[in-house]
Amino acid sequence: MFKIGEFSKLGQVSIRMLRYYDETGILKPAEIDELTGYRNYSVDQIPILNKIRYLRDSGFSISEIIEVLRLNNDKLLFKKLDDKQKEINANIELQKNKIKKIKEVKKELLTDKNKMCYEVLIKSIPSYEVLSLRRVIKNYYCEEDLWQEIMRYTKDNKIKLLDDSFSIYHDEECKESFVDVELCCLVDKKGNNYKDYIYKDTESILNMACMMVYGDFSNISKAYFSFAKWLQKNSKYEMQGPTRQIVHRGPWNEKDPQKYLIELQIPLKII
Numbered sequence: 091m092f093k094i095g096e097f098s099k100l101g102q103v104s105i106r107m108l109r110y111y112d113e114t115g116i117l118k119p120a121e122i123d124e125l126t127g128y129r130n131y132s133v134d135q136i137p138i139l140n141k142i143r144y145l146r147d148s149g150f151s152i153s154e155i156i157e158v159l160r161l162n163n164d165k166l167l168f169k170k171l172d173d174k175q176k177e178i179n180a181n182i183e184l185q186k187n188k189i190k191k192i193k194e195v196k197k198e199l200l201t202d203k204n205k206m207c208y209e210v211l212i213k214s215i216p217s218y219e220v221l222s223l224r225r226v227i228k229n230y231y232c233e234e235d236l237w238q239e240i241m242r243y244t245k246d247n248k249i250k251l252l253d254d255s256f257s258i259y260h261d262e263e264c265k266e267s268f269v270d271v272e273l274c275c276l277v278d279k280k281g282n283n284y285k286d287y288i289y290k291d292t293e294s295i296l297n298m299a300c301m302m303v304y305g306d307f308s309n310i311s312k313a314y315f316s317f318a319k320w321l322q323k324n325s326k327y328e329m330q331g332p333t334r335q336i337v338h339r340g341p342w343n344e345k346d347p348q349k350y351l352i353e354l355q356i357p358l359k360i361i
Contacts, residue, residue, distance in 0.1 A: 097131035224272035252276035
């Protein structure tokens with residue numbers, strides 16, 4: 091048996107952490123001296139301590155570590171490690187996007203790009219025959235995965251598509267997560283529905299405010315700012331119904347984000 095100080099050195103973990111592991115039940119001493127109350131540990135507990143340390147260094151919480159230790163199954167442990175790796179990768183992407191936003195804000199402060207004005211055109215939009223795929227996705231960044239899915243489906247089923255497919259955003263507010271998105275691919279003729287893949291006629295819109303946004307997707311927020319100012323001046327109009335977005339040039343057909351071309355469409359009603 092080893093005293094807690096000795097075990098601390100052998101396991102490369104502080105006494106404070108060993109006491110914490112004892113309190114949480116993650117690693118209890120092999121025995122406790124009845125007279126002194128001193129914690130004693132066995133050599134067989136060092137591999138367990140190493141596993142705890144590796145899991146903590148990999149981003150596992152105490153509750154997750156307890157769950158993993160209870161599994162005592164390498165196959166299930168590998169799955170837990172894979173899940174954690176996916177979670178960390180998602181967090182890395184989130185942090186990268188935050189860094190990107192910081193760079194954009196700094197660039198705007200230097201160039202005063204907020205003065206950019208987007209022209210608002212009002213036009214009537216007819217009803218279209220489309221193949222629709224509507225899902226609630228984790229966030230807006232996941233929309234690209236949804237487009238890849240519907241493109242695979244149309245290719246596998248030899249469905250002929252027309253130009254200018256578009257997205258419809260059904261949420262009444264801007265949401266950071268669980269976004270209700272419908273993808274609409276224009277088709278020359280309708281086919282048979284299959285699960286979430288639905289053939290339908292989209293709603294015709296008498297008054298649709300349209301703006302062409304050039305450059306990176308981050309410019310969309312600037313376009314909405316311009317539209318807000320336009321809406322304030324043209325008070326006879328009011329927003330009504332789901333907004334649409336057409337990406338004429340995007341990641342799939344243009345390498346340079348500064349050459350992207352996005353069309354925003356916002357339904358209006360006259361009040």
